[in-house]
Amino acid sequence: EPEVTQTPSHQVTQMGQEVILRCVPISNHLYFYWYRQILGQKVEFLVSFYNNEISEKSEIFDDQFSVERPDGSNFTLKIRSTKLEDSAMYFCASSPGPAAGYTFGSGTRLTVV
């Protein structure tokens, strides 16, 4: 079964450092997303990406965040200057259409120290 692949599975970084989280969506999906889940809390939307541009973003997705699709397969989330409160599980997801259910990747656990 096709899957969404995320790397790394766990990243520890110093506060103020830049991190890049990587994702390979399902190849025939057109819509890509980043979500995060702080431990014990809800899954929260960050950003959606379609046709090589951001289609929607939440209030969480401020100037410290950026996304990129550098080639035909990878989809990345960059956090420029990490804060302690950025510690969370970050999930990449993809879907074949805008109203379809998502396939989530296994997540990257980001720990900011």
Add this chain to the structure above:
Amino acid sequence: QKEVEQNSGPLSVPEGAIASLNCTYSDRGSQSFFWYRQYSGKSPELIMSIYSNGDKEDGRFTAQLNKASQYVSLLIRDSQPSDSATYLCAVNLSGGSYIPTFGRGTSLIVHP
């Protein structure tokens, strides 16, 4: 504020029983409804999507949607211990966005 509400549980049912999970949402214009299962420490996994009123069945799972009453439910028949997980309801709250809002999830425990 537009919300998706779920009872956090835990909901405890014996093996073989029917587990009933409920979700209410605040936006009458919502069009797309999803149930995801999330095991502890893992990512959400799509179980069901439902778009129109009524029931939708897939194996042991049945999603029920009532737009007039603004609720969506998930029934799990013949519950197994492997069904023990948190079940997340996600609803596309209208206003031109397809992005679903997730509820906090209901923890289900199926005991042998």
